[in-house]
Amino acid sequence: MKYFNTEGSCKPKEHYMVNLDDRLGYIKKMLVDRKKYFVINRGRQYGKTTMLRALAEYLKDDYIVLSMDFQMMSTANFADEQTFAMSFIGYVEELVSSEKESMEIIHAEALQALNSLKNQEEKTIKNMFQYISNICRKSPKPIVLLIDEVDSASNNQVFIDFLAQLRGYYLDRENRSTFHSVILAGVYDIKNLKLKIRPGVEHQYNSPWNIAAKFTIDMSFSSVQIAAMLEEYEKDHQTGMDVAKIAEEIYRYTSGYPYLVSALCKYLDEEIPDREGFGHSGDAWTKRGLDEAVSLLLKENTPLFDSMVKQLDQY
Ligand SMILES: Nc1ncnc2c1ncn2[C@@H]1O[C@H](COP(=O)(O)OP(=O)(O)OP(=O)(O)O)[C@@H](O)[C@H]1O
Ligand SMILES: [Mg+2]
Structure with a gap:
């Protein structure tokens, strides 16, 4: 039996959740199919990881999707250019090492890249990108790169260099193969990165990420979307609730903030x-x-609300 989830990303088979298909369709058509590079930039618990995972699934017939999470890389991986280049290629190799037929060709290529870079004296990000470019050229399908939690990397000079290479290849894509589309997700806006890294000298540099397309999709949930989720719940539980009305009330309290929506539903269901x-x-x-659930939520989630308020301050 499904349940409402408030810990980590939601999975369609396990959790009652707001259906994301419309958004995924729109993102594919308007951004990914159009080879865009962009950032999904939203507050904590806004459904970024859930959306990225669903997107990876949604894209997999037409693309090879490399889903990375920079939180999985340790600080040491960003220590210097050499380590980063090796770790990144290693990560790619790991991702494509699956049994799938479409992956076989690029797995061989990724392994070769890893070995070549290992043996090269200059393990630079620039060299790494040449190998990445080879992988992209040989790939049977266009490659889409998704990176979640880019904030864990964003204070590092190597990450800026990485973005600069992504941008360079993007601009020269007619001549050199590269990722078809790149999607980064995090809390902070990458466009402002250079301000943090090189205070005072920002005007000398192009932002390494000034090629990014706008990502304007509203990631909050409408009362109609909440109602559809409750409808599914109601089918399983027959509580007799007035679905449309409760959905509207939940929306009124949460403005559709994904975590808050699921958290209230969880209280109503379980407590x-x-x-x-x-x-x-x-x-x-x-x-x-619902009033009771709201007061419970407010009582029990002070740390989260603190962090939400801090985020709001930053926007
Ligand atoms: N489609 C959805 N339907 C219902 N609830 C959702 C959905 N997506 C996200 N949520 C709620 O939001 C919570 C956080 O989701 P997720 O981990 O995807 O967000 P996030 O933006 O990646 O968070 P973080 O910034 O902490 O990594 C989930 O535990 C769930 O309660
Ligand atoms: Mg996340």
Whole structure:
């Protein structure tokens, strides 16, 4: 049986969730198919990882998708250019080492790249990109690169150099193969990176990421989308709730902030029915139950709200 999830990204088979298909279709058509490079830049718990994973799945028939998470790389991996170049190629090799037929060709290529770079005296990001370019050229399908949690890298000079190479190849894509589309996700806006890294001299440099397309998709949930999720829940549980009304109320409290939507639903499903004054789940999924859930949420999530407020300060 499915449940409402508030820990980490949501999976369609395990969790009640807002359906993302419309957004995924739009992102594919308007951005990925058009070879765009862009950043998904939203606050904590805004559904970025959930969206990236769903997107990877959605794109996999037409593309080879490399899904990375920079949180999986340790600080040491960013220590210097050599280490980063080796780690990055190593990561790529690991990602394409699956059994799938479409991966075989590029796996061989990635392994070769890894070995060549290992043996090269200059393990620079520039050299690494030449190998990446080979992988992209030989790939049977265009390669889309997704990187989640880019913030873990963003204070590093090597990451700036990496972005600069991405940009260089992007601009020269007619002549040299490279990633078809690149999607980075994080909390902070990468365009402002150089300000952090080289204070005072920013005007001398082009932002390494000034090629990025705008990502304007609203990632919050509308009351109609929330209602569709509740509809599915209602089919399984028959609480007798007024779905449209409860969805609207949830929206009113949360403005559709993904974590808050799921968190309120989780309380209504798992905790409110057991509280005094509520006999069963039919009592919980009401305006009264929702008020109770909101006060629980406010009581129990102070650290998250603190961080949300801090993020708002930064925008
Ligand atoms: N499609 C969805 N439907 C319902 N709830 C969702 C959905 N996407 C995200 N959420 C809610 O938001 C929470 C956070 O999702 P996710 O981990 O994808 O966000 P994130 O932006 O990657 O967070 P972080 O910035 O902490 O990495 C989930 O645990 C879930 O409660
Ligand atoms: Mg995430």
